[in-house]
Amino acid sequence: MSWKPKIVAFFCKWCAGSAADLAGVSRLQYPSNIIPIIVPCTGRISARNIIEAFMNGADGVLIGGCHTPNDCHYLAGNFKAFKRVYLLKKLLKQVGIEPERLRIEWISATEAKKLVQVTNEFVKEIKKLGPLHRGE
Amino acid sequence: MKIAIVYGAICGGCDVAIVNWGEKLIDIAKKYDIVYWNAAVDSKLEDLEKIDHINIGIFMGSIRTDLHVKLAKLLRSKSDIIVAYGACASYGGVPGLATLTRKEKLIKDLASTITTEKIEEEDIPDPAKIPELLKTNYALIQIIDPDIIIPGCPPSSVSNEELAKFLLEYQEGTRLKEKIVFGEENSLCSICPRRPEDLHKIKMPGIYRLYEVKLDENKCFLEQGIICMGPATRAACKAPCIKNNHPCVGCMGPAPGVDDVGLKYISSVASLVMVDKEKEILEEGLAKQLDKIVDPIGVFYKYTLSNSLIAKLAKKSNKRDEKK
Ligand code: SF4
Ligand code: SF4
Numbered sequence: 001m002s003w004k005p006k007i008v009a010f011f012c013k014w015c016a017g018s019a020a021d022l023a024g025v026s027r028l029q030y031p032s033n034i035i036p037i038i039v040p041c042t043g044r045i046s047a048r049n050i051i052e053a054f055m056n057g058a059d060g061v062l063i064g065g066c067h068t069p070n071d072c073h074y075l076a077g078n079f080k081a082f083k084r085v086y087l088l089k090k091l092l093k094q095v096g097i098e099p100e101r102l103r104i105e106w107i108s109a110t111e112a113k114k115l116v117q118v119t120n121e122f123v124k125e126i127k128k129l130g131p132l133h134r135g136e
Numbered sequence: 137m138k139i140a141i142v143y144g145a146i147c148g149g150c151d152v153a154i155v156n157w158g159e160k161l162i163d164i165a166k167k168y169d170i171v172y173w174n175a176a177v178d179s180k181l182e183d184l185e186k187i188d189h190i191n192i193g194i195f196m197g198s199i200r201t202d203l204h205v206k207l208a209k210l211l212r213s214k215s216d217i218i219v220a221y222g223a224c225a226s227y228g229g230v231p232g233l234a235t236l237t238r239k240e241k242l243i244k245d246l247a248s249t250i251t252t253e254k255i256e257e258e259d260i261p262d263p264a265k266i267p268e269l270l271k272t273n274y275a276l277i278q279i280i281d282p283d284i285i286i287p288g289c290p291p292s293s294v295s296n297e298e299l300a301k302f303l304l305e306y307q308e309g310t311r312l313k314e315k316i317v318f319g320e321e322n323s324l325c326s327i328c329p330r331r332p333e334d335l336h337k338i339k340m341p342g343i344y345r346l347y348e349v350k351l352d353e354n355k356c357f358l359e360q361g362i363i364c365m366g367p368a369t370r371a372a373c374k375a376p377c378i379k380n381n382h383p384c385v386g387c388m389g390p391a392p393g394v395d396d397v398g399l400k401y402i403s404s405v406a407s408l409v410m411v412d413k414e415k416e417i418l419e420e421g422l423a424k425q426l427d428k429i430v431d432p433i434g435v436f437y438k439y440t441l442s443n444s445l446i447a448k449l450a451k452k453s454n455k456r457d458e459k460k
């Protein structure tokens with residue numbers, strides 16, 4: 001009844017992370033279900049980091065990176081993240097976990113509105129899917 | 137001294153690998169009494185129960201039935217040294233691929249082949265006195281703690297020689313200070329004859345099935361767009377597959393420092409696939425390439441699913457609860 005989805009969001013500090021700051025400064029609110037983790041680049045998020053977030057109680061994992069093709073501060077970290085997420089989604093599906101629980105979005109430093117919209121949408125989607133872990 | 141060789145769910149390959157010792161087997165049999173080994177002496181659960189002390193217990197195969205659990209625990213309680221022999225015992229092996237399939241479905245599939253009539257679950261006859269299938273599949277290391285792990289499907293001749301040497305040199309009563317995993321403290325790439333100059337600069341020009349490319353027999357498989365599990369796999373063989381122009385499928389289990397082969401591999405493969413074309417082909421083009429991996433579990437976890445993080449997550453998740 002009282003279940004509230006937990007969502008871990010890995011935000012790149014150059015874009016989505018700054019957008020989250022900007023949202024704060026502009027008094028745009030994003031849902032409190034989101035636990036943001038700021039990383040230097042989405043390309044540094046390993047498949048293991050993502051699965052560990054799920055293992056440790058996340059019902060959804062959101063990754064916010066810089067727009068493709070040219071915005072990544074380290075050239076192509078965002079593409080790397082895209083490929084990892086794409087393969088992981090296939091893997092999740094194969095083991096019977098909804099791949100929609102994992103999402104990657106490109107959000108630039110100025111797109112605070114997009115960040116708020118994406119997080120709201122994602123929370124809604126995860127609510128629809130229900131808890132990932134049994135007994136919760 | 138006494139040695140026992142005990143089976144879990146095996147295919148027989150590990151047994152054949154041991155028999156390949158040839159004449160060494162005679163030396164080993166001179167030093168040890170073979171107190172239990174289905175392939176060589178009449179061996180029943182009761183026999184194992186009767187023996188009070190075993191010096192070396194070798195367990196091959198994965199844990200799939202209640203009998204396997206019993207045998208494994210018995211062996212542990214009586215043996216000074218336990219050897220987990222082969223990929224199945226060490227990491228779950230190929231039978232581990234059934235880890236995520238309900239046992240009822242396994243039985244149903246087995247009983248409903250093309251040549252048998254389709255039957256419903258409740259019609260499956262009570263399998264009388266055969267050991268009961270466990271809910272899922274386990275690696276031996278999930279049930280008991282072995283002293284020596286010998287990976288491989290089956291273990292390589294190098295590992296077998298090492299094991300024979302160990303057995304012939306072993307002195308009664310000696311215990312190991314720490315767990316030993318056979319093989320080198322390195323990935324297969326480190327001993328691969330096709331190793332490119334700089335492993336960190338490998339680019340995969342796409343993802344291809346073996347039949348789609350004209351293979352260059354001297355070039356790294358990854359550089360030819362063929363998935364090769366070498367980078368995430370322990371160097372515990374002499375790369376026989378690669379020398380026979382087939383990519384490594386990872387039978388020696390995780391390379392040192394890797395605990396979940398699939399996740400490690402996914403992380404690395406993402407850094408390799410079409411890295412020089414990303415900005416041209418964009419997400420759509422990359423997705424098209426990655427879609428060519430139709431069975432990621434079968435490719436990335438062929439030998440290690442049982443004890444993997446992804447299997448643990450799947451078991452924890454809700455979805456399976458509902459299906460039960
Ligand atoms: S490790 Fe391979 S050879 Fe040994 S029992 Fe398992 S499947 Fe057979
Ligand atoms: S990826 Fe495969 S072919 Fe390439 S160096 Fe490693 S083991 Fe050899």
Ligand code: SF4
Nearest residue numbers: 373377384385387388
């Ligand atoms: S090359 Fe790979 S698949 Fe072949 S024996 Fe060695 S580890 Fe196993």
